[in-house]
Amino acid sequence: MDESEDVPKDFINLKSEKLSVDEVSELVISPYCGAVSLFIGTTRNNFEGKKVIHLEYEAYTSMAETEIKKICRDVRQKWPSVKHIAVHHRLGVVPITEASVIIAVSSPHRAESLEAVMYCINTLKASVPIWKKEIYEDEYSWKENKECFWANSEK
């Protein structure tokens, strides 16, 4: 068994096509890992009583990729046994119930990959320059993550 052949990799993709859970899981699967943990962020159909028609995402793509790479680097420092990390985020129009983001992490044992996935999504929401617009029947709204460190807390 030569684990040096299975070099840890980060798979980062921002794209407008529909995301695939199968594709993202397969990216991180490794024969040296007994655990793959996944987070899928999906689109809800309502917000404060208003019907959400769909979401639209835009990104400062080059910086978003750099910030996600920083998150991956931090994950590997905190959980050195983590093997592969995949972060796929959809851009453009995302219909209700479809995934906007899928994060997958593999590790030899489950604790690290579960914790790393949670860290990835929480940190992504705090630091990656991606914006979501909720489209309602009569209006729309640019959303603001509460994790965003510079936003006004009063809304």
Place this chain on the structure above:
Amino acid sequence: QVSVLYFARSAELAGLRCETLWVPRQITSLQLWEEIVKVHPRLAVIRDQVVFAVRQEYVLLGDQLLVLQSGDEVAIIPPISGG
């Protein structure tokens, strides 16, 4: 001469996504904001909600002195909502 990028609500208020602006080589982040608002007054309403990304590093609006080079990217970053 820097490239200013506008995103989300700031792009709607400014009416564009990208432009070249002439600014002093050394300028505080707050002064830079004020230069941009001179060109796009409608941006004033989001002043308390935005930060900059200068060469892809976040910078709060304030006294921080920026040393800019020609061609640098400066982005207006409204509150983010990824994930």
